[in-house]
Amino acid sequence: MLRSVLFCVFLVAFSPVLAFAQHGLLYTISSGDSVLYLAGGFPLGKPEAYPLPGNLDEAFAASEGLAVKMIPEDTPEARAMIQSLAQYPEGDGLSQHVSEPNLFNLITMGFEPVSTERMRPWVLASILYRTAADSLEYSSELGMESHYLALAREQGKTVRSLDNQESIYTMLLDAYEEAPDELLEICFKDLAEAGTHLPAVMAAIMSGDEDLAAEVLFGEERSPAEERFHDRMFFSYNEFLADGLEELLATDQTWFVVLHAGHVLTDRGLPTLLEQRGYSVERY
Known part of the structure; x- marks a missing residue:
């Protein structure tokens, strides 16, 4: 359902069991001598999420x-x-x-109308999700991207981004402007369930089981607004990301790429897209 994915766009929780996972969602993409390792990960975490599955660190070391x-x-x-x-x-x-009910919900959560009137829905949702993350003691510094960024800089590896802040925040803005009430209502429900729901979501992701992770993130029946959100933030966007991965594969370097796990799952995920473009794709 969208609630699993929408919350994970802003924050991702972890269960202690994940520290014992042996194989994360990791793929080897290659063409001739060009090699890229693609990992599906999480933006926020806790200390008990570490050490990461060994295949991730091996691929990073080889990049x-x-x-x-x-x-x-x-x-x-x-x-x-x-x-x-x-x-x-x-x-x-x-x-x-x-709607008035959702405006009232924001007031009950501590937002004063005079301060929120100029704020767009995507910003309010971001604040709510981040507040929930803080209350559950999740940290962006312990997310997989931040973890490997710090290591890459320490080790002098080349670092690149596939997109930029303006593009990504504009996608969020557009998604919320299309269905502000529905997406805010989902946000409110997410907050009530965050402490129990997200650990299960991320346990599925980091189990390395593609089918289980895809079912948890994308498998349930969705409303039209939810479908559009999935498409905008993941499936259609994957075409753009695939172009970026092709640019990396055209260089003379071996790359390790970390993205939200939702980008590597289903038949519209990046591994499938790159295979359709003629690249060799294997689980690592």
Whole structure:
């Protein structure tokens, strides 16, 4: 269902059992002498998520470069860009797009109408999800991308991003503008279930079982708004990411790529797309 995926877009939880997993979601993509290792991972974690499955560290050690979806920037320009995407323009506001029951729900969660009226739904959802992550003691520094970024920089590996903050935040903005009420309602339900639901979701992902992980993330019946969200944030977007992976494969370096696990699952995931484009794809 969307709740599994939508919450994981903002934060991903872990169960202690994951520390004992032997094989993460990892694929070897190759063409001739060009090799790329593609890992499906998590953006936030806890100390008990480590050590990671051994196949991930082996592939990272064998790589000369690391690529992730986005490397956050904290510059005046980046902050100005985020602010422009986060706020409605003058004359527009949240109350013109969100139902009264959902506005009331925001008030009960501590948001004052005077402070939220200019805020777009995707920003409010981001704040709510991040607050939930903090309360459950999950950290972005312990996410897989951050973990390998730190290691890559320590070891002098090449580091690249496949996309940028503006593009990704614009996707979130567009998704929430299409169905603000429905996606906010799902957000509210997510928050109530986060402590029990997300550990099960991520246990499935990091078990290395593709079918189980795909069923947990994408398998249940979804509303049209949920289908559009999945397509925008994962399936259609995978075509863009596949182009980026092809660019990496055209270099003379071996790459280790870490992306949200949702990008590597189902027949619209990156392993299948790259196989359809003529690359050799194997589980590592």
